[in-house]
Amino acid sequence: MALKRMDNVGIVVEDLGAAVEFFRELGLELEGRAMVEGEWAGRITGLGDQRVEIAMMRTPDGHSRLELSRFIEPKVIADHRNAPVNALGYLRVMFAVDDLADTLERLRPHGAQVVGEVVDYQDVYRLCYIRGPEGILIGLAQELAPA
DSSP states (O other), X not given: OOOOOOOOEEEEOSOHHHHHHHHHXXXXXXXXXXXXXXXXXXXXXXXXXXXXXXXXXXXXXXXXXXXXXXXXXXXXXXXXXXXXXXXXXOOEEEEEEXXXXXXXXXXXXXXOEESSOOEEETTTEEEEEEEOGXXXXXXXXXXXXXX
């Protein structure tokens, strides 16, 4: 059997509404919101009886999804949002954008802050990392037109 696809990336947040609005502004579409709860869900995660509000966001091409989760029960026990880019474990998600400057301008009112600098890589990509809502680390990449 072969791998079919990567279905989604999950991010745990405190303020689900603010995170949804941030990712909408970035260009993702809200597929839906739901409450995931009960013993069956806890058997998957190993957390026991749980209650989680989720929002599923879809990229405009329809190929990728981002699952935003707000845990009501059990309470969140660790916070990795401010980990530097060289921390172990899952760290960031990268999005391709048409216009990096415009994207940054639209996201700043939603709390986005550039981590280092916006840098051109070999006239191929314009790249940066930003901290989004709640300090979530996000990569942005604009493909540069060939000269």
